[in-house]
Amino acid sequence: MKLQQLHEAQEIPVVQAPLPYKYNDLEPVLSESTVRYHYDVLTTNYFKKYHAGEGDREFNRAGGLLHNLYWTQLRRPRPGNKPHGASLALIEQKHKSWENFQDLVIAAALGIQGSGWVYWSTSGEIKTIANHAWRSDIIFCIDCWEHSYMRNPNPDKKHHFTTIWRCMNWDVINDRVFVAL
Ligand SMILES: [Fe+2]
Numbered sequence: 001m002k003l004q005q006l007h008e009a010q011e012i013p014v015v016q017a018p019l020p021y022k023y024n025d026l027e028p029v030l031s032e033s034t035v036r037y038h039y040d041v042l043t044t045n046y047f048k049k050y051h052a053g054e055g056d057r058e059f060n061r062a063g064g065l066l067h068n069l070y071w072t073q074l075r076r077p078r079p080g081n082k083p084h085g086a087s088l089a090l091i092e093q094k095h096k097s098w099e100n101f102q103d104l105v106i107a108a109a110l111g112i113q114g115s116g117w118v119y120w121s122t123s124g125e126i127k128t129i130a131n132h133a134w135r136s137d138i139i140f141c142i143d144c145w146e147h148s149y150m151r152n153p154n155p156d157k158k159h160h161f162t163t164i165w166r167c168m169n170w171d172v173i174n175d176r177v178f179v180a181l
Pocket residue numbers: 038042067143145147148
């Protein structure tokens with residue numbers, strides 16, 4: 001089954017994915033305080049509200065599922081962390097170079113007014129989402145809500161979007177690209 005079909009399937013479980021690392025593993029890119037609050041409180045609340053029938057059902061479902069993709073695509077920061085394999089091939093095919101791709105994603109993230117997400121689509125395009133809304137073509141997504149970086153020692157928006165790359169787990173992202181092919 002292709003990634004888009006998986007994402008569109010109604011049976012996609014609305015269950016919070018376990019954090020695949022410790023709360024402080026993403027430092028210094030994301031502080032322990034950031035991860036604890038963002039994962040334990042904010043992310044958990046989308047699932048709680050969805051299952052309790054509180055608020056907007058689709059908003060809470062999308063909020064939960066987008067965060068599942070986000071948390072599971074990260075890992076301990078690595079110096080010189082770069083895409084490889086299928087991810088790099090798709091990036092170079094659609095956006096010429098890894099450096100150019102990063103610049104485009106950062107520009108899209110900085111262009112979001114208020115809250116939202118920027119994501120890399122299965123088509124190779126860079127797309128955005130206002131607030132929370134589910135999309136069936138996400139390979140990776142970057143949370144652009146202020147809560148994703150405001151508890152970091154340096155809570156600067158541009159700094160966050162230029163350093164988050166150190167934590168991207170390209171092995172996980174490659175698996176998503178392979179499923180999407
Ligand atoms: Fe978030």
